[in-house]
Amino acid sequence: MKINTRLVAARTLVRVLENGQSLTTALEHTLASVENPQDKAFVQAVCFGVCRYYHRLQFMLIQLLDKPMKDSEIYALALVGLYQLAFMRVKEHAAVSETVFATHKKSWAKSLINAILRRYLREKDAIELSINDNFVALHSHPKWLISRIEADWGQDVAAQIFHANNEAPPMMLRVNNLKNTREDYLAQLAALDIEAQAVDAHPCAIHLLKPIGVGALPHFAQGAVSVQDTAAQFAAGLLSIEAGHRVLDLCAAPAGKTAHILESQPDVQCVAVDIDALRMLRVETNLARLNLSATLIVGDATEPKTWWDGRLFDRILVDAPCSAIGVIRRHPDIKLLRRETDLSALPALQYAILNAAWSMLEKGGLLVYATCSILKAENEHQIARFLSENADAKEIPFHLDDNLAKHGWQILTGTQNCDGFYYARLRKL
Numbered sequence: 001m002k003i004n005t006r007l008v009a010a011r012t013l014v015r016v017l018e019n020g021q022s023l024t025t026a027l028e029h030t031l032a033s034v035e036n037p038q039d040k041a042f043v044q045a046v047c048f049g050v051c052r053y054y055h056r057l058q059f060m061l062i063q064l065l066d067k068p069m070k071d072s073e074i075y076a077l078a079l080v081g082l083y084q085l086a087f088m089r090v091k092e093h094a095a096v097s098e099t100v101f102a103t104h105k106k107s108w109a110k111s112l113i114n115a116i117l118r119r120y121l122r123e124k125d126a127i128e129l130s131i132n133d134n135f136v137a138l139h140s141h142p143k144w145l146i147s148r149i150e151a152d153w154g155q156d157v158a159a160q161i162f163h164a165n166n167e168a169p170p171m172m173l174r175v176n177n178l179k180n181t182r183e184d185y186l187a188q189l190a191a192l193d194i195e196a197q198a199v200d201a202h203p204c205a206i207h208l209l210k211p212i213g214v215g216a217l218p219h220f221a222q223g224a225v226s227v228q229d230t231a232a233q234f235a236a237g238l239l240s241i242e243a244g245h246r247v248l249d250l251c252a253a254p255a256g257k258t259a260h261i262l263e264s265q266p267d268v269q270c271v272a273v274d275i276d277a278l279r280m281l282r283v284e285t286n287l288a289r290l291n292l293s294a295t296l297i298v299g300d301a302t303e304p305k306t307w308w309d310g311r312l313f314d315r316i317l318v319d320a321p322c323s324a325i326g327v328i329r330r331h332p333d334i335k336l337l338r339r340e341t342d343l344s345a346l347p348a349l350q351y352a353i354l355n356a357a358w359s360m361l362e363k364g365g366l367l368v369y370a371t372c373s374i375l376k377a378e379n380e381h382q383i384a385r386f387l388s389e390n391a392d393a394k395e396i397p398f399h400l401d402d403n404l405a406k407h408g409w410q411i412l413t414g415t416q417n418c419d420g421f422y423y424a425r426l427r428k429l
Contacts (some may be wrong), residue, residue: 006077006080009047011076046084056140061082082120085120096118140166142335152376161420166332169419172206173228174204186198201418204233207417214227230417234421236261239315250320253274257370275300275301324372325420329413343377367426370421373420374422379405379408383424383426398423408422
């Protein structure tokens with residue numbers, strides 16, 4: 001029996017919009033019943049697209065409805081239909097007819113969906129023009145997030161961030177230099193007609209010009225390469241690790257940075273800590289694929305006394321839990337699931353982890369604080385406060401022409417094709 005991909009997409013979106021599931025989790029559930037790879041790809045493209053442009057599509061739908069729609073599945077189907085017509089290369093008649101057919105046994109909804117989509121086709125020029133007068137629809141971000149980003153970076157830079165957030169993210173690879181050089185791996189990709197190019201910003205980074213499944217990457221299962229954004233690849237190098245160092249990676253899951261630390265300097269004692277036992281299983285799996293080993297501890301980074309053996313570390317990476325506003329282009333459901341109130345507790349947690357980490361750092365040691373956020377409250381404001389309250393902390397500044405942070409290094413989403421990231425380096429005197 002042929003699966004209606006529009007219905008699968010709508011039911012996936014209901015899990016996100018109504019049940020608060022992450023898009024990744026929702027897709028894992030609903031795609032289990034979809035066998036055809038092309039159907040899977042279509043469902044994923046539609047779901048990511050609707051989440052990416054949800055606020056714009058919602059505004060459009062309101063213009064097309066005479067009264068609010070109560071049925072969550074039909075509401076999601078309307079969004080699916082509008083996304084196809086506004087953003088995809090699906091033929092108009094196919095988008096309308098297949099979406100109408102997806103109303104399934106709800107016969108009352110067929111005429112409604114048909115009317116909504118056909119009215120959009122008639123009035124789309126006027127509707128698209130009206131979007132320019134609504135900044136939430138124009139930027140396709142919630143109002144509170146627009147305000148926060150504009151307050152930190154100003155309207156012009158903020159507009160660039162919103163645009164980057166709404167772009168499909170690039171697929172970036174990190175070459176494992178213990179297995180091969182970047183040049184060797186580029187040659188392996190070329191031999192398979194996989195278009196790729198070296199990334200100037202980092203010596204291990206490769207940009208795949210067209211995303212593919214990891215199973216198609218040469219020797220992926222043997223640990224030759226990992227998928228990781230260029231911005232996240234800077235962490236290992238900023239630690240300046242030397243042979244024999246004791247290294248601590250706090251909030252380590254899923255271990256992308258842990259693995260890179262061990263790839264860059266295998267002769268270290270590395271301890272990786274995360275509070276989530278299930279996520280720590282992913283750390284174990286990822287390190288095993290790369291044939292790397294570290295001491296793995298399930299523990300609370302704010303309470304080291306419950307798991308730490310008392311031996312100081314030469315290097316510490318604090319990969320702090322954050323709002324993840326810098327990776328919205330990879331996880332567009334963040335715009336739907338995150339609330340402004342969620343952000344109020346994060347700075348206190350981050351600061352508690354930073355303080356706890358500092359107590360475990362050897363004198364002369366180096367700590368790198370990292371987030372995948374672009375909000376100053378989680379980043380440079382944290383470091384400014386920490387420096388003012390800890391006389392034995394010295395910042396190692398970044399001398400970069402394009403750095404916008406007073407403390408540390410702020411990478412804004414889209415800069416050099418990177419995710420939004422923040423780093424600060426602190427030396428213990």
